[in-house]
Amino acid sequence: MLIVRKFLRDVAAVLGFVIICVVIGIAIFGPFLLPHPDLVFDSDILRRFEPPSAEFWFGTDNLGRDIFSRVIIGTRGALMVALTVVAIAIAIGVPLGIYAGYTTGWPAEVIMRVTDVFLAVPQLILALAIAQLAGRGLGSAMAALALTYWPFFCRTVYAETRRLRHTVFIEALQGLGASKTRILFVHVLPNVASPIIVRATVGMGFTILTTALLGFLGVGATPPNPDWGLAIAESREYLPDVWWAATFPGLAILITVLGFNLFGDGLRDLIDPKLRRSRS
Amino acid sequence: MTRFLLRRLLLALPALLGLLVLTFVLLRVVPSDPSTALAGENATPEQIAAIRKAYGFDQPLWRQFVVYVGQVLTGDFGNSIFTEQPVLGDITRRLPATVELVLAALLFATGVGIPLGVLAAVYYNSSFDHAVRIVTVGGLAIAPFWFAIILQLVFAMDLDWLPLRGRIPVGMPPPPTVTGLYLIDSLVAGRFDLLTTAARHMLLPAFTLSLGSLASITRFTRAGMLETLQKDFVAYEKAAGYPERRVIWVYVLRNSLVATTTQIGLLFGALIAGAVAVETIYDWPGIGSYAVQAILTSDYKAILAVTLVVGVIYAAVNIAVDIVHALLDPRVAEQL
Numbered sequence: 001m002l003i004v005r006k007f008l009r010d011v012a013a014v015l016g017f018v019i020i021c022v023v024i025g026i027a028i029f030g031p032f033l034l035p036h037p038d039l040v041f042d043s044d045i046l047r048r049f050e051p052p053s054a055e056f057w058f059g060t061d062n063l064g065r066d067i068f069s070r071v072i073i074g075t076r077g078a079l080m081v082a083l084t085v086v087a088i089a090i091a092i093g094v095p096l097g098i099y100a101g102y103t104t105g106w107p108a109e110v111i112m113r114v115t116d117v118f119l120a121v122p123q124l125i126l127a128l129a130i131a132q133l134a135g136r137g138l139g140s141a142m143a144a145l146a147l148t149y150w151p152f153f154c155r156t157v158y159a160e161t162r163r164l165r166h167t168v169f170i171e172a173l174q175g176l177g178a179s180k181t182r183i184l185f186v187h188v189l190p191n192v193a194s195p196i197i198v199r200a201t202v203g204m205g206f207t208i209l210t211t212a213l214l215g216f217l218g219v220g221a222t223p224p225n226p227d228w229g230l231a232i233a234e235s236r237e238y239l240p241d242v243w244w245a246a247t248f249p250g251l252a253i254l255i256t257v258l259g260f261n262l263f264g265d266g267l268r269d270l271i272d273p274k275l276r277r278s279r280s
Numbered sequence: 281m282t283r284f285l286l287r288r289l290l291l292a293l294p295a296l297l298g299l300l301v302l303t304f305v306l307l308r309v310v311p312s313d314p315s316t317a318l319a320g321e322n323a324t325p326e327q328i329a330a331i332r333k334a335y336g337f338d339q340p341l342w343r344q345f346v347v348y349v350g351q352v353l354t355g356d357f358g359n360s361i362f363t364e365q366p367v368l369g370d371i372t373r374r375l376p377a378t379v380e381l382v383l384a385a386l387l388f389a390t391g392v393g394i395p396l397g398v399l400a401a402v403y404y405n406s407s408f409d410h411a412v413r414i415v416t417v418g419g420l421a422i423a424p425f426w427f428a429i430i431l432q433l434v435f436a437m438d439l440d441w442l443p444l445r446g447r448i449p450v451g452m453p454p455p456p457t458v459t460g461l462y463l464i465d466s467l468v469a470g471r472f473d474l475l476t477t478a479a480r481h482m483l484l485p486a487f488t489l490s491l492g493s494l495a496s497i498t499r500f501t502r503a504g505m506l507e508t509l510q511k512d513f514v515a516y517e518k519a520a521g522y523p524e525r526r527v528i529w530v531y532v533l534r535n536s537l538v539a540t541t542t543q544i545g546l547l548f549g550a551l552i553a554g555a556v557a558v559e560t561i562y563d564w565p566g567i568g569s570y571a572v573q574a575i576l577t578s579d580y581k582a583i584l585a586v587t588l589v590v591g592v593i594y595a596a597v598n599i600a601v602d603i604v605h606a607l608l609d610p611r612v613a614e615q616l
Binding site for chain 1: 294295296298299301302306307410413414417418420421422423424425426427429430432433437438549550552553556557560571572575576578580583584586587590591594595
């Protein structure tokens with residue numbers, strides 16, 4: 001439990017953890033606590049552009065929908081999208097990285113060259129191109145993000161596995177005649193889990209940001225999805241008078257991503273032995 | 281050093297070839313029928329058939345690839361559907377705007393980020409260190425497109441201190457082209473009125489774009505400084521009575537900057553991605569806004585050309601960073 005106590009001393013990381021818990025809570029229970037469940041998707045033109053008030057905490061948008069309720073529902077969407085994208089990226093990147101790191105020969109070589117190519121173009125540019133070419137919509141955007149994000153996991157896992165390959169315990173396992181699959185998934189995988197967890201945590205925040213940007217640019221979520229990025233895009237033409245319609249979805253992004261980044265940062269400090277030494 | 285340079289350049293070749301394959305796959309294989317995609321939404325079957333023949337989509341894939349590589353190598357990316365100009369011309373015309381924006385953002389991020397990182401490391405675990413940490417983590421958590429809108433809302437629309445969008449006001453002739461960077465060109469031309477106008481237009485976009493890099497550079501400098509500060513030579517220099525300021529800002533900083541230089545190279549990708557958002561919102565006429573326009577108008581050739589050009593620039597920047605890295609730390613050159 002030393003590690004828990006150590007973590008609790010890191011105020012920023014604890015703050016991140018609390019934010020993540022609150023955000024997940026909102027995603028799960030939010031839909032049951034909406035102040036205006038009828039004004040999430042259905043419009044009420046008579047009440048459009050109402051500034052924040054006791055009744056509409058975040059105001060209403062151009063269709064008279066309640067922005068607070070939409071931000072709450074958007075939380076669920078944002079988390080689901082980020083979780084799916086990161087999970088797919090892990091599912092592709094981690095096995096490939098472990099395999100390429102452990103073996104030598106042409107399949108490993110091919111995997112790493114392909115990884116290099118993906119890492120040679122800024123992820124967003126590639127994701128934009130793929131999302132557009134695969135046909136606009138949230139599904140293509142998610143596929144595009146996952147397809148451009150796995151190389152990051154592959155690279156990390158590859159480097160870690162390479163480091164492990166010549167350690168005594170792996171060589172002992174080889175001597176005992178353990179099968180390759182067994183070595184890779186029972187013995188190597190737990191040892192490369194920490195960098196994967198750190199990358200996945202930060203990746204959640206990163207993916208929420210990128211998804212919002214895709215939604216904002218019009219290649220992600222489509223109306224009437226209460227996606228945060230899309231909401232900001234829809235509010236743009238009513239600025240500066242309707243400032244609240246752009247402000248609150250953006251704040252939701254900021255707080256959520258901040259939570260994941262703070263927590264991921266704390267995890268990294270906890271896990272990275274080099275930093276651990278310099279900290280204590 | 282020459283051997284290092286040659287090997288480094290050779291290493292970039294497979295990645296560039298891979299990039300060609302990737303873009304080829306994107307255009308020819310991902311859309312179910314590229315001819316329909318290229319012809320646009322309202323094309324007749326005859327037009328689609330004509331395009332299929334004109335682009336050689338009826339040829340075997342490997343031959344299409346050879347033709348494609350030939351086109352790319354001769355700089356023939358075709359015409360943009362939207363601007364009806366050669367895509368490559370569009371991109372080279374717009375590139376200086378992005379370069380200027382990215383350089384300004386990087387300059388600001390380095391100029392502020394390195395001192396912040398040094399101070400955070402020197403006052404490690406103080407309230408200043410914690411404040412820097414919160415601000416930098418926040419800087420990486422903020423959505424640039426949203427931050428840009430908020431800055432516009434406050435400084436351009438509400439306070440009316442700074443221009444809302446563009447590089448210079450509409451209708452104002454730009455300075456005579458020397459480098460394509462307005463700030464430098466107006467200096468060369470001695471037009472100080474233009475210089476201030478261009479700088480005022482630059483302020484909000486460059487600041488928005490720099491935020492993420494500022495956070496990264498600060499964090500890397502801080503981490504590098506913390507590591508170097510524990511080295512024996514620092515204790516020796518302090519014991520020998522060197523002025524503390526000199527030890528920190530000259531000897532320790534120089535030894536800590538190696539990691540930061542590498543980071544600056546990696547930031548380039550983030551800056552280009554950021555430029556896509558920032559340029560769109562500030563109507564900055566660079567390749568970021570061009571990419572978005574290409575995507576929204578389904579301008580496939582423009583999309584692919586932007587991807588390729590950005591990939592090549594990215595590779596070039598990474599080579600440059602490796603060279604700087606090798607100059608700073610000769611051990612790196614020996615490893616390759």
